[in-house]
Amino acid sequence: xxxxxxxxxxxxxxxxxxxxxxxxxxxxxxxxxxxxxxxxxxxxxxxxxxxxxxxxxxxxxxxxxxxxxxxxxxxxxxxxxxxxxxxxxxxxxxxxxxxxxxxxxxxxxxxxxxxxxxxxxxxxxxxxxxxxxxxxxxxxxxxxxxxxxxxxxxxxxxxxxxxxxxxxxxxxxxxxxxxxxxxxxxxxxxxxxxxxxxxxxxxxxxxxxxxxxxxxxxxxxxxxxxxxxxxxxxxxxxxxxxxxxxxxxxxxxxxxxxxxxxxxxxxxxxxxxxxxxxxxxxxxxxxxxxxxxxxxxxxxxxxxxxxxxx
Amino acid sequence: xxxxxxxxxxxxxxxxxxxxxxxxxxxxxxxxxxxxxxxxxxxxxxxxxxxxxxxxxxxxxxxxxxxxxxxxxxxxxxxxxxxxxxxxxxxxxxxxxxxxxxxxxxxxxxxxxxxxxxxxxxxxxxxxxxxxxxxxxxxxxxxxxxxxxxxxxxxxxxxxxxxxxxxxxxxxxxxxxxxxxxxxxxxxxxxxxxxxxxxxxxxxxxxxxxxxxxxxxxxxxxxxxxxxxxxxxxxxxxxxxxxxxxxxxxxxxxxxxxxxxxxxxxxxxxxxxxxxxxxxxxxxxxxxxxxxxxxxxxxxx
Numbered sequence: 001x002x003x004x005x006x007x008x009x010x011x012x013x014x015x016x017x018x019x020x021x022x023x024x025x026x027x028x029x030x031x032x033x034x035x036x037x038x039x040x041x042x043x044x045x046x047x048x049x050x051x052x053x054x055x056x057x058x059x060x061x062x063x064x065x066x067x068x069x070x071x072x073x074x075x076x077x078x079x080x081x082x083x084x085x086x087x088x089x090x091x092x093x094x095x096x097x098x099x100x101x102x103x104x105x106x107x108x109x110x111x112x113x114x115x116x117x118x119x120x121x122x123x124x125x126x127x128x129x130x131x132x133x134x135x136x137x138x139x140x141x142x143x144x145x146x147x148x149x150x151x152x153x154x155x156x157x158x159x160x161x162x163x164x165x166x167x168x169x170x171x172x173x174x175x176x177x178x179x180x181x182x183x184x185x186x187x188x189x190x191x192x193x194x195x196x197x198x199x200x201x202x203x204x205x206x207x208x209x210x211x212x213x214x215x216x217x218x219x220x221x222x223x224x225x226x227x228x229x230x231x232x233x234x235x236x237x238x239x240x241x242x243x244x245x246x247x248x249x250x251x252x253x254x255x256x257x258x259x260x261x262x263x264x265x266x267x268x269x270x271x272x273x274x275x276x277x278x279x280x281x282x283x284x285x286x287x288x289x290x291x292x293x294x295x296x297x298x299x300x301x302x303x304x305x306x307x308x309x310x
Numbered sequence: 311x312x313x314x315x316x317x318x319x320x321x322x323x324x325x326x327x328x329x330x331x332x333x334x335x336x337x338x339x340x341x342x343x344x345x346x347x348x349x350x351x352x353x354x355x356x357x358x359x360x361x362x363x364x365x366x367x368x369x370x371x372x373x374x375x376x377x378x379x380x381x382x383x384x385x386x387x388x389x390x391x392x393x394x395x396x397x398x399x400x401x402x403x404x405x406x407x408x409x410x411x412x413x414x415x416x417x418x419x420x421x422x423x424x425x426x427x428x429x430x431x432x433x434x435x436x437x438x439x440x441x442x443x444x445x446x447x448x449x450x451x452x453x454x455x456x457x458x459x460x461x462x463x464x465x466x467x468x469x470x471x472x473x474x475x476x477x478x479x480x481x482x483x484x485x486x487x488x489x490x491x492x493x494x495x496x497x498x499x500x501x502x503x504x505x506x507x508x509x510x511x512x513x514x515x516x517x518x519x520x521x522x523x524x525x526x527x528x529x530x531x532x533x534x535x536x537x538x539x540x541x542x543x544x545x546x547x548x549x550x551x552x553x554x555x556x557x558x559x560x561x562x563x564x565x566x567x568x569x570x571x572x573x574x575x576x577x578x579x580x581x582x583x584x585x586x587x588x589x590x591x592x593x594x595x596x597x598x599x600x601x602x603x604x605x606x607x608x609x610x611x
Binding site: 004005006007008202203205206209 | 503504506507510567570576577578579580581582594
């Protein structure tokens with residue numbers, strides 16, 4: 001008698017940790033899906049971490065390497081940014097303004113009886129993290145900016161002029177692919193280029209594959225709307241907001257970030273008087289490629305925060 | 311502040327050398343000295359060395375005493391170049407000498423492919439008191455079933471018009487471009503997506519070895535017929551767990567099925583997995599080893 005068993009990955013094996021609750025908030029007819037890891041009510045001595053979305057090209061699963069770890073120590077809230085995942089894809093650009101994401105953040109906190117949280121943002125998420133920290137200080141215990149994409153210095157990458165974004169060309173190569181027509185014509189070509197820029201580290205095939213899959217859950221028209229939305233568009237706005245930030249801040253930036261250069265992150269940390277964690281050799285999304293370093297940095301930052309006075 | 315990258319999640323508690331009567335030294339390491347039982351992770355040598363188990367050591371050493379060693383011909387061990395130095399008795403002798411040198415009376419032996427599995431089985435057959443059980447990944451017992459056709463499609467000895475693909479398993483190709491062989495070979499037996507790091511690691515370990523050692527090892531005559539091999543595996547009395555991928559491009563799954571049929575060992579078939587399951591599926595491999603070791607302990611109680 002031969003005992004043979006066959007092992008194949010179970011269909012639901014893609015998550016190390018499932019949410020304890022999941023829900024939907026609705027603002028102006030736009031439904032936003034959130035997940036909570038941890039109890040319904042905040043508990044004494046256990047911080048809540050709000051992991052914000054980023055550009056709607058991907059959705060909240062990009063935090064997959066943080067959630068299982070952070071949820072062992074804290075309450076964790078995530079939501080799919082409007083335009084991807086289980087959230088709606090509104091059809092007017094104004095629905096993607098920075099302020100809308102900020103109001104979504106506060107609605108997610110409210111829906112989970114959370115008065116304040118440590119807010120963590122990646123890339124575009126830095127816009128909403130900064131706005132929350134500057135203008136809703138009572139709700140932010142601390143702020144973390146990873147690969148932040150705020151307009152601080154002249155950017156090599158994406159064009160900020162609308163005309164350029166809609167420029168018709170015969171072919172699009174390199175950063176010229178950051179163009180509405182290029183997205184409509186060859187979305188996959190853009191995704192391959194863009195995520196290769198996001199992950200400059202060797203052995204990144206899996207995070208690239210993940211991101212491309214998540215990007216297929218939305219579409220070029222939605223992303224074009226996100227690009228036309230308004231928000232923090234210039235350096236003076238960043239300076240004014242930064243001047244109002246009072247909470248502790250941690251800035252994490254990859255030294256090989258090919259989307260937003262490391263010097264941008266370093267300058268931002270300087271501006272805020274914040275601690276800067278340089279991920280040596282890290283790209284734009286170090287939380288996926290160096291999850292242990294990022295997770296430990298998040299934990300030591302959260303545990304260092306002063307007890308909040310009521 | 312900068313994040314530093316650490317090469318090893320776990321450092322050995324102690325290390326040393328085991329030496330045979332010809333003075334060939336084999337380097338061993340012990341992790342988790344206080345635990346029991348002992349698990350010996352055999353090297354797939356001389357092509358690679360003990361770092362092949364880097365995905366296992368830190369986990370297993372939290373549950374058991376773990377011994378690794380570099381097989382002769384690679385890693386920190388000596389690289390003799392005489393064919394006789396790689397005869398099966400010497401290779402099995404190294405396992406025994408490492409057990410002696412580390413003060414290990416009995417152990418669970420874990421191996422991958424022919425260079426890891428076959429010595430474990432031979433030691434269990436000849437010295438059953440020293441082997442509590444065997445976990446065999448990518449079951450490499452010679453002659454149990456025909457090799458994959460691509461493994462024998464080209465001559466190893468003769469000069470070939472071109473050396474590409476499987477034709478790089480050739481003594482002249484090794485002399486000319488050993489790294490080229492290693493890149494091809496480890497790419498061809500790690501075909502699952504997202505294996506770039508596994509391939510890069512294993513190519514680097516191969517390049518730390520010695521072409522002369524590989525050639526000497528390749529010349530060793532097994533000196534056994536299929537009946538002899540079957541008689542040896544049938545004589546094994548300790549429990550065995552066999553783990554084999556359905557897409558193993560190095561060792562045909564039929565060898566695992568045949569070994570299971572001959573011994574009654576439990577066989578775990580991993581759907582879609584290629585050859586290096588402990589490297590590419592470390593969590594699966596670690597839990598299988600842990601559960602197997604626990605089942606032995608439960609049986610002893």
